Amino acid sequence: MRPLSYTKPKPLLPVSNRPVISYGLEQLAKMGIKDIGLVIQPQQEEIFHEHLYAYAEKKNLRLHYIPQHEQKGIAHAVAQAEDFLGSDSFVLLLGDNLIDDSLQKLKDSFQQTSAHGTVLVTKVSKPQDYGIADIKDNMIVRVEEKPVKPKSNLAVIGAYIFKSSIFNAIHSITPSARGEYEITDAIQWMIDHQYDINYVKTTKPTFDVGTIDRWLKANQWMLKQHGSSTDAEFLDEKPNNNVIIPPVVIGDNCTIEDSVIGPYVSIEANTIIKKSIVRNSIILKGCHIENMPYEITDSILGERTKLFGKYMNDNTIQVVFGDESKFFLSSDKESKDKGSE
Numbered sequence: 001m002r003p004l005s006y007t008k009p010k011p012l013l014p015v016s017n018r019p020v021i022s023y024g025l026e027q028l029a030k031m032g033i034k035d036i037g038l039v040i041q042p043q044q045e046e047i048f049h050e051h052l053y054a055y056a057e058k059k060n061l062r063l064h065y066i067p068q069h070e071q072k073g074i075a076h077a078v079a080q081a082e083d084f085l086g087s088d089s090f091v092l093l094l095g096d097n098l099i100d101d102s103l104q105k106l107k108d109s110f111q112q113t114s115a116h117g118t119v120l121v122t123k124v125s126k127p128q129d130y131g132i133a134d135i136k137d138n139m140i141v142r143v144e145e146k147p148v149k150p151k152s153n154l155a156v157i158g159a160y161i162f163k164s165s166i167f168n169a170i171h172s173i174t175p176s177a178r179g180e181y182e183i184t185d186a187i188q189w190m191i192d193h194q195y196d197i198n199y200v201k202t203t204k205p206t207f208d209v210g211t212i213d214r215w216l217k218a219n220q221w222m223l224k225q226h227g228s229s230t231d232a233e234f235l236d237e238k239p240n241n242n243v244i245i246p247p248v249v250i251g252d253n254c255t256i257e258d259s260v261i262g263p264y265v266s267i268e269a270n271t272i273i274k275k276s277i278v279r280n281s282i283i284l285k286g287c288h289i290e291n292m293p294y295e296i297t298d299s300i301l302g303e304r305t306k307l308f309g310k311y312m313n314d315n316t317i318q319v320v321f322g323d324e325s326k327f328f329l330s331s332d333k334e335s336k337d338k339g340s341e
Helices: 020-030 042-058 074-080 104-111 166-170 183-192 212-226 333-337
Strands: 035-040 062-067 090-093 097-099 117-123 131-136 139-145 154-162 197-201 206-208 248-250 255-257 265-267 272-274 277-279 281-283 288-290 295-297 306-308 326-328
Touching: 020 035, 020 042, 020 090, 020 097, 035 042, 035 074, 042 062, 074 166, 074 183, 097 154, 097 212, 104 117, 104 154, 104 197, 117 183, 139 183, 154 183, 154 206, 166 183, 183 197, 206 212, 212 281, 265 277, 277 281
Parallel strands: 035 062, 117 197, 248 265, 255 272, 265 281, 272 288, 277 295, 288 306, 306 326
Antiparallel strands: 090 154, 097 206, 117 154, 131 139, 131 154, 139 197
């Protein structure tokens, strides 16, 4: 996710103009959970508070920031929350994952059985790339991380409910080959010590917003689900000589003139776009795009990026810029006639 992750933690990167972690907070709120522990690097508390305070207030959520001084895996992160969680059962969500399905059936399955853990799984086409669950009699009998010869195509995907017995497992496992305390190893320890772990299957899309491509796909999916959200002026047929092709999301205080926007474009607040074409892209706040000679597609522009050109033609450009980038691109008539750029 670099360079974008240099200036903002991955869970705060926007999907359809909302921090990806806010979708997880919404899932927890719908489950009736009000106290939420966020395990973060200590220096990140201010930026998380800045992005999430208003949303948490609106949903009546109480956010508790739990420092993780070293990043040693998911199970290690859970261990940092042991004092906060105490003996309570709890939901564990990964902050940079987006799960479109309701988690209520995960809660129902956990409460209706004596299992010490319930795990959300989904079918995947390449099980070698995931933590894979081996199933027998509606229980998970083995979890294997990135197996060479997978025994199923059901991947464990970032949503769990555990009893406090998970801490026995976490304190008993050792780091994996990559030096991390893996949640899959903790789950396997529980299975090996006769703690039942069951599962719930989802057929709806899930996204790990950990690469540029998956971020764009997550943005596209959420725009499909929730449709366009723009100021009224942009919903007119052709305001300011614009063509808006839904679904798009346009933030507050944006100026768009003589441009084609969409489909699948998210534009954050205080952005200016003039005489340009933007498709299937994420434009963070405060950007300025003007007279671009290439169609911008499959791209992500960091905050306050400035792109300027001379005039428009039918070519395309795919880019990823970090915050406060500046770029000037031109294509004159003479070069175009010669077939060069």
